[in-house]
Amino acid sequence: MGHSCCVNGCHTKSHDRHGRKVDLNMRFFRFPTWKRGYGQQVEELTERRRVAWVAAVRRKDITFNTISPFMRVCSRHFHKGQPAYEMMETDPDWAPSLHLGHTYVAPTDTARAERRCRREQLRKEKLRAAEIKEEDVTPEPGEESSEQHTEEGTPGTEEVGQLHAKEWTHEAGGGSDELTTENKIQITSHTVTQTECDLCVLRRAEINRLLEENRALRLELHECRISDGFFGDNDEKVKYYTGLPNLGTFMTLFNFLVPLMHGQRKILTPFQMLLLTFMRLRLDLPPQHLAHLFRVSLKTVYRTFNETVSFLHANLKCSIVWPDRETLHKIMPHEFVEAFGHRVAVIIDCFEILTEKSSDLKVRAQMFSSYKHHHTMKYLIGITPRGTICFLSKGWGGGTSDKHITLNSGFLDNLLPGDIVLADRGFDVKDRVGMLCAEVKPPAITKGCCQLAARGVEETREIAHLRVHVERVIRNVCKKYKILSGTIPVTMILPCEGEDVTMLDKVVTVCSALTNQCPVIV
Known part of the structure; x- marks a missing residue:
């Protein structure tokens, strides 16, 4: 693109109207x-x-x-x-x-500037010459004897110079006044040079002090700033801020995610974006506090959190996967094998997250939970007998029954004939399961769900003893990521633009996926 000069009366242009460069030397x-x-x-x-x-x-x-x-x-x-x-x-x-x-x-x-430069150059040369002369005058250890010899009687250099000066003055006669004036000028020049040298020494000392102070402050700022080396080699620090067990797990996840991030220029680095999101999920820190820690605006914190959660949801939701039957048989704990053989596929339960009260009366009625006596969002979660989260539904209003969520969340589509599901008494879906799976093999599925209505005290005790693992997983997720233990704002339960999930759905999915990166509890 061509340029033109903006000065009044100057018609200089870089290109003519045909697009050809006018003057190659013009900038x-x-x-x-x-x-x-x-x-x-x-x-x-x-x-x-x-x-x-x-x-x-x-x-x-x-x-x-x-x-x-x-x-x-x-x-x-x-x-x-x-x-x-x-x-x-x-x-x-x-x-x-x-x-x-x-x-x-x-x-x-320009001549004035040249004169100023010459004066500055001469002043520097004089200072340099004075420093060299000062170094030459400084006596060495071997010269002390000569000074003592001079004091004892042999005329020193200064006295000899004074004698020669007196003789020359006596011979010159009328030129004594000129010599005195010249000596005064030399003494004055030497005094000025010595003063300037002393100032140079003080200035150099002050500069060195300031440089050392600057280095110390930079080091202190680097230690306080949340940069890519924030964790160092401290696994406890990683566990506290991210919930992940150690630095190796965090770096493995970080190296997997960074190449998938967009190359757009951001205020925060990829490490800072992930860390800010983890700190919000893990510690439920207020956005104002995060803005202060990362030295960014409040708007940047909200935007970074939403974008990073969406990015993590898109790339980590695949880690919540339903295992095949062969894998379940290999990892089945012995207590499940003793009680039910290898047929237990999943343990399910619902958990609720507190939310703010919506202004819409219809939505408010759907979200009110009679169990929590609060407005909540309810999620159906399923874990393998090993304790890994293998299923997570979308959020439903707190007033929705467990049975309705189980039948309409897509959970039943993952079951195979002969699978046993451990659940609470509230999941009474025996009749619907038989109807949905009649074409496949209804007796096996019916058997798998007959445990939902306990047949005896001993069977109920075994089911309750093994089903408690899902409650431990739920407590682990909500305790590890404290954002799920607080009250979620209404803005997070609204559907995301162009998607059929809410921001809270993404947060719960990300927290569950990160929990799967930690050691299992069974």
């Missing part, structure tokens, strides 16, 4: 930016430079706060054909000054 430069967050000195300097450019161009449509990104100043308005480095405020090209189309800003004098 165009943007207005300098006002840099904030780099320290007070840089902020004030860049602010002055931006003001200087705006004043030099002097156009009504260009102000300090309203400068189009397409506005350019060509190299014709600079002495050296380009702007100077922003820290060289005394350079003639720190701001444009040539051919500006007005006389309000006088062209800068």
